[in-house]
Amino acid sequence: MPTSPAADDYLKTIYAHTEWQDAPITPSVLAAKLGVAPSxxxxxxxxxxxxxxxxHQPYRAVTLTDAGRxxxxxxxxxxxxxxxxxxREFGYTWDEVHDEAEVLEHAVSDRLLAGVDERLGFPRFDPHGDAIPRPDGSVEREPFVLLGDARPGHTGRVLRVxxxxxxxxxxxTSCGIDVGSELTVTVAGPALGDRVIEIPEGAREAVWLTA
Structure with a gap:
């Protein structure tokens, strides 16, 4: 069983692709997400x-087996x-942690990880709102809708970015949006409280709200 960082990155990417939508990942999408050549x-x-x-079958989607999942x-x-x-412990901001965690996740022992989990009070979600799987592999997630798919009049709490x-x-962040913020979708754009805000390009495809 390959357990290299590269193999683990493939498995994580395949898993993450279907966390917030149902379509399985294709090799071309997998290549784009990982930034590698199709070959x-x-x-x-x-x-x-x-x-x-x-x-996997040629020209078909890639799916995880039970062992892969x-x-x-x-x-x-x-x-x-x-x-x-x-x-929480080192003062990183949410835009700084992804690449750091990519390195550390392969170096931290199971014992240290369990200690971190206990010290943090067994958190259910990470700083971006993604659910942290429990030790048994189960995951808790609320019903959700992508900001770009939400209809005018919908009000929801930001679940994930x-x-x-x-x-x-x-x-x-500069718009005042964070996990837990309540947004109302209007024709003019999302509103934070009674203020319509101008969100950056790409935000509609990067923010999920409670359904």
Whole structure:
């Protein structure tokens, strides 16, 4: 079973793709998300399939097997706990933690991770609003709607903000939006309280609200 950082990144990306929507990931989308060549994806997917971690047929979507999902969830738990730790204990902002956690998640022992979880009070969500899987792999998540899909008149609490673009996260912060903020969708744009705000490009596809 490949347990390299690269293999784990593939599994996490496949898992994350279907957390907030149902369409399975294709090799081309996987390549785009990871920033690698399609040929590299083809090679790694073959290795993962041979190890029983993914299911894939040529020109079809890539899906996790039960073993692959268990590994992906375990690594996702590590990543999100470390992000939460960095924000709460070390003063990192939410736009700084993703890349740091990508490195640390492969170095932290299970014992230290359990200690971090206990010290933080067993958090349920990371700084971006993503659910932290429990040790048994279960995940808690509220019904949600993407900001760009919400109809005018909808009011919801910000559940999650996509964490892959630090510049977008900083721009969203500058608008006063954070996890837990309540937004009302209007024709003129989202409103924070009684104030319609101008959100940055890409925010509609990066912010999820309670349904």
């Amino acid at each position: 590299s994806v083809t090679e790694m997917v073959k290795k993962l399939a041979a190890s029983g971690l993914v299911s 268990a590994r992906a969830v375990a690594m996702t738990r590590r990543h999100r706990l470390i992000e939460t730790w960095l924000v 996509l964490d892959r673009d630090p510049m977008l996260l900083r721009a969203i």
